[in-house]
Amino acid sequence: xxxxxxxxxxxxxxxxxxxxxxxxxxxxxxxxxxxxxxxxxxxxxxxxxxxxxxxxxxxxxxxxxxxxxxxxxxxxxxxxxxxxxxxxxxxxxxxxxxxxxxxxxxxxxxxxxxxxxxxxxxxxxxxxxxxxxxxxxxxxxxxxxxxxxxxxxxxxxxxxxxxxxxxxxxxxxxxxxxxxxxxxxxxxxxxxxxxxxxxxxxxxxxxxxxxxxxxxxxxxxxxxxxxxxxxxxxxxxxxxxxxxxxxxxxxxxxxxxxxxxxxxxxxxxxxxxxxxxxxxxxxxxxxxxxxxxxxxxxxxxxxxxxxxxxxxxxxxxxxxxxxxxxxxxxxxxxxxxxxxxxxxxxxxxxxxxxxxxxxxxxxxxxxxxxxxxxxxxxxxxxxxxxxxxxxxxxxxxxxxxxxxxxxxxxxxxxxxxxxxxxxxxxxxxxxxxxxxxxxxxxxx
Numbered sequence: 001x002x003x004x005x006x007x008x009x010x011x012x013x014x015x016x017x018x019x020x021x022x023x024x025x026x027x028x029x030x031x032x033x034x035x036x037x038x039x040x041x042x043x044x045x046x047x048x049x050x051x052x053x054x055x056x057x058x059x060x061x062x063x064x065x066x067x068x069x070x071x072x073x074x075x076x077x078x079x080x081x082x083x084x085x086x087x088x089x090x091x092x093x094x095x096x097x098x099x100x101x102x103x104x105x106x107x108x109x110x111x112x113x114x115x116x117x118x119x120x121x122x123x124x125x126x127x128x129x130x131x132x133x134x135x136x137x138x139x140x141x142x143x144x145x146x147x148x149x150x151x152x153x154x155x156x157x158x159x160x161x162x163x164x165x166x167x168x169x170x171x172x173x174x175x176x177x178x179x180x181x182x183x184x185x186x187x188x189x190x191x192x193x194x195x196x197x198x199x200x201x202x203x204x205x206x207x208x209x210x211x212x213x214x215x216x217x218x219x220x221x222x223x224x225x226x227x228x229x230x231x232x233x234x235x236x237x238x239x240x241x242x243x244x245x246x247x248x249x250x251x252x253x254x255x256x257x258x259x260x261x262x263x264x265x266x267x268x269x270x271x272x273x274x275x276x277x278x279x280x281x282x283x284x285x286x287x288x289x290x291x292x293x294x295x296x297x298x299x300x301x302x303x304x305x306x307x308x309x310x311x312x313x314x315x316x317x318x319x320x321x322x323x324x325x326x327x328x329x330x331x332x333x334x335x336x337x338x339x340x341x342x343x344x345x346x347x348x349x350x351x352x353x354x355x356x357x358x359x360x361x362x363x364x365x366x367x368x369x370x371x372x373x374x375x376x377x378x379x380x381x382x383x384x385x386x387x388x389x390x391x392x393x394x395x396x397x398x399x400x401x402x403x404x405x406x407x408x409x410x411x412x413x414x415x416x417x418x419x420x421x422x423x424x425x426x427x428x429x430x431x432x433x434x435x436x437x438x439x440x441x442x443x444x
Contacts, residue, residue, distance in 0.1 A: 001024050001025050001026065001066040001067065001318070002025075002026060002027045002028075002029070002063060002064060002065050002066050003019055003025060003027070003028045003029065003065065003066065003067050003068070003069065004028075004029045004030075004031060004046075004056075004059070004060060004063075004065045004067075004068040004069070005019075005028065005029070005030045005031070005068075005069050005071060006030075006031050006050055006056070006068065006069070006070045006071055006072070006075055006080075007030070007031075007050065007070070007071025007072050008030070008032050008033055008034050008050070009034070009071065009072070009300055009380045009381075009393075009395075010036075010300055010301055010303070010304050010348075010378045010379065010380035010395065010397065010398050011071050011072075011297075011298055011299070011300035011301075011303040011304065012030055012033070012034075012037065012071040013030075013033075013034060013036040013037050013040075013304075013378045013379050013380070014303050014304040014306075014307040014308075014378045014400075015069065015071065015298075015303060015307065015317070016028045016030050016033075016037050016040060016043045017037075017040055017043070017307065017376070017378070018307040018310060018311060018317045019069075019317055019318055020040060020041065020042045020043050021311070022316050022317065022318045023316075024316070024318055025042070025318065026042070027042060027044065028040075028042060028043045028044070029043075029044050029045075029046050029059075029063070029065070030043060030044070030045050030046065031045075031046040031048050031050060031056060031059075032045060032046060032047060032048065032049070032050060033045035033046070034379045034380065034381070034382045034383065035379050035382035035383050035384045035389045035390075036377065036378055036379025036382060036397070037379070038384055039384075046059060050072075050074075050075060051074075051075075051078075053075070053080055053083050056068075056080075057083065057084070057087055057089065060084075060089055061087075061089070065089075066090065067090050067091070067092060067321075067322060068084065068089065068090065068091045068092065069091075069092045069093070069321070070091065070092065070093035070275070070297065071297060071298075072297060073099070073102050073103070073149060073295065073296060073297050074149060075093075076093045076094060076096070076099040076102075076103075076275070076296050076297065077096065077099045077100070077102065077103035077149060077296070078096065079095070079096035080093070081093045081094060081095045081096070081099075081275075082095050082096050085270065085271065092199075092274065092275055092276075092321055092322070093274070093275040093276075093296070093297070094273050094274060094275045094296050095269065095271055097266050097269060098262055098266060098269075098271075098273050098296070099296040101258075101262060101277075101294040101295075101296055102149075102278075102293075102294050102295045102296040102297075103148065103149060103296075104147055104148065105145045105146065105147050105148075105154075105181045105293075106124045106147045106179050106181060108293065108294050109122050109124070109181055109183070110124075111261065111262070111265070112291060114261070115257045115258070115261035116257065117254055117257050117258065117261075117291055118254075118288070118289060118290045118291060119183075119290050119291045119292070120143070120183040120184040120185075120186050120290060120292075121183060121184045122181050122182065122183035122184070123181070123182050123183075124147075124179055124180070124181050124182075125168075125179065125180050125181075125182065126172075126178055126179045128168055128169060128172050131168045131172075131180060131182065132165055132168060134182065135161055135164045135165070135168075135182065136161070138161075138164070138182070139184070140158065140159055140160055140161070140164070140185075141157055141158060141159045141185040142157075142158055142164060142182060142183065142184060142185050143155060143156070143157055143158070143182070143183050143184070143185050144156045144158055144164060144167040144168055144171060144180055144181070144182055145171075145180060145181040145182075145183065146171040146174060146176050146177035146180060147176075147177040147178065147179035147180060147181065148176040148177040148178075149176060150171075150174065150176040150177065152225070152226070152227045152355070153355075154171065154174075154176060154177065155225065156170070156171070157185065157225075164182075168180055168182075186282045186284070186290055186292070187282075187284060187285075188282045188283045188284035188285065189212070189235070189282070189283050190212065190213065190215075190280065190281065190282055190283075190292070191210050191211075191212060191235060191280075191281040191282075191283055192210065192211045192212070192213050192231075192278060192279075192280060192281070192299050192302050193207065193210055193251050193254075193255070193278075193279045193280075193281055194207075194208045194211070194276060194277070194278050194279075194298055194299060194302060194306070195207055195208070195255060195276065195277045195278075195279070196208065196276060196320045196321060197259065197273050197274055197275055197276070197277050198274070198320060198321050198322065198323075199274060199321070199322055200324070201272065202259055202260070202263060202272055202273075204330070205255060205259065205277070205330065206320050206330050206331075206332075207248075207251075207252075207255070207330060207331040207332060207333060208306050208332055209233045209234050209306065209309055209332045209333055210233070210234060210235060210333055211231050211232065211233050211234075211235065211299070211302040211305055211306065212231060212232050212235035213228045213230075213231050213299060213301065213302055214228065214229045214230040214231065214439060214441075214442055215227075215228055215229070216229070217229060217350075217354070217355060217439075218439070219439055219440060219441040220441060224355055224356075225355070226350070226354065226355045226394075226395075227300060227355070227394075227395060228299070228300060228301045228302070228348065228395075229301075229347075229348045229350065229438070229439045229442070230301060230345070230346050230347045230348055230398075230438075230439055230442035230443075231299075231301045231302045231304070231305040231345070231346040231442075232305065232343070232344070232345045232346075232442065232443050233305050233306065233309050233342075233343065233344040233345075234333070234341070234342075234343065243287070244333060244334075245334070246287075247283075247287070247289070247333075248331055248333055248334060250289050251279070251281065251289065252331065254279060254281075254289070254291060255277075255279065258277065258279065258294070259273055259277070275296060275297070276295075276296070276297050276298045277294070277295075277296065278294065278295035278296070278297065278298060278299050278302075279291060279294060280292040280293040280294070280295070300380075301346045301348055301398055302346075304346045304378045304398050304400050305344045305345065305346040305400065306344075307400075308344040308346075308376060308400045308401070308402040309342065309344040309402060311373075311402070312342060312344065312373075312374075312402040312403070313342065341404065342402070342403070342404055343402065343403055343404065343405065343406045343409045344400070344401065344402040344403075344409065345400070345401055345402075345409050345410055345413050345442060345443055346378075346398050346399070346400045346413075346442075347398060347399045347400075347413050347414065347417050347438055347439070347442050348380075348395050348397075348398045348438060348439075349395075349396050349397050349398065349399070349417060349420060349436055349437075349438050350394055350395050350396060350436065350437055350438065351381075351391060351393070351394050351395075351396055351435065351436055352434065352435050352436060352437055353394070354394030354395065355394060358394045359391075359435045359436075360391060360392065361390060361391065361392075362390070362391040362396070362422050362423065362424065362432065362435055362436070363388050363389065363390055363391075363422070363423040363424070363425065363426060363428060364382065364388075364389040364390070364391060364396065364397070364420065364421070364422060364423075365389075365420070365421030365422070365423065365428055366389065366420060366421075367421075368419040368420075368421070369399075369416050369419055369420065374401055374402055374403050374409075374412060375399070375400070375401050375412055375413075375416055376400045376401075377397055377398070377399060377400070377416075378397060378398050378400060379396075379397045380393055380395045380396060380397055380398065381393015381394060381395055381396050381397075382396060382397060385426070386426065388426055388428075396436065397420075399413045399416045399417040399420075400413065401413040401416075406443065409443075410442070410443045413442075414440075417438055420436075421433075422435055422436050
């Protein structure tokens with residue numbers, strides 16, 4: 001098979017790498033890709049703007065691509081799946097209507113309420129004055145969310161009235177949103193439950209292992225929110241098997257309500273929900289589960305962690321997406337009840353200043369890192385210049401490790417990330433390690 005992956009981040013590098021290892025795959029194209037995808041065997045970058053859908057369609061037809069997999073949310077929320085379906089081309093990702101689960105916070109909150117899916121109490125507003133009056137009697141902290149996509153900057157946790165007023169003003173004045181959602185702040189442990197809603201249809205969804213994403217920039221959840229500074233599998237490694245099974249049943253019920261609810265809402269459309277479905281969860285001290293958000297794609301950096309896990313388990317990622325082969329279990333979390341434990345971790349190397357204005361055009365030296373079956377580098381914001389790796393994004397790359405021991409896995413990853421060289425010049429003579437950073441508490 002020939003595959004096309006849309007995107008250029010760490011998530012897309014990880015998926016391209018894992019899919020390229022499948023015996024069923026001959027070529028993987030990535031549009032536009034990064035330095036990491038350019039260096040992989042059987043993976044080829046395509047110099048097409050990801051927003052130029054007609055050019056992408058033409059490329060797919062010209063190269064006889066068998067399946068296109070969408071990485072980021074923007075193309076899905078803007079209807080690229082609808083365009084592929086119209087052209088009778090195979091794509092893995094939901095249509096524009098179904099992608100509203102992520103594309104509109106107002107839509108998703110109303111959807112949860114309509115389908116009795118547990119979530120924080122909320123109100124929606126399209127007027128700044130009305131929203132400000134509402135928070136006069138609100139309990140803090142609270143959360144203000146932009147209705148539309150905001151590249152990870154549309155959720156603001158506010159500790160007092162002044163912060164909430166500023167957040168309301170900022171989000172309503174942005175280009176991303178004409179509405180805001182104000183909701184109660186939930187306390188507990190966050191968990192990412194990611195499902196493969198494959199071509200076999202409703203009832204055949206596959207649950208990937210639960211992951212924990214470290215969203216805050218600094219250690220111990222301090223600092224501003226980011227796209228993600230690290231991830232681990234499995235965050236419930238030490239829990240009793242009865243607790244894991246109970247959680248499995250409750251999260252499975254949320255999945256079923258979500259899939260049945262969204263398919264019923266658009267029952268007159270030509271397609272049901274097909275693609276990845278990310279359910280962001282909060283589990284409080286009493287083990288009550290609430291849904292924080294939906295995404296219509298895989299998380300980043302959760303994907304990097306998940307691909308390492310699948311490789312460690314010798315599972316063909318393509319089989320989960322597009323195969324008639326039935327797995328022994330549709331929920332991989334049940335492995336943590338019946339089988340030996342396994343572990344994977346991801347640590348992100350970011351440019352100083354991220355998630356704000358960050359250092360750019362740094363040259364990255366990876367020669368001291370030897371990749372093996374337990375260690376892999378996935379690039380994010382990188383490009384190749386004269387054969388050298390140059391940073392272009394706030395999140396530069398991630399170091400990823402897998403294994404059967406939590407401590408050993410984390411040690412492998414941290415030893416590797418400390419061996420990455422960072423330079424200002426192409427000659428790699430002016431070192432500037434202080435221009436990058438990473439969290440040192442991933443896995444704790």
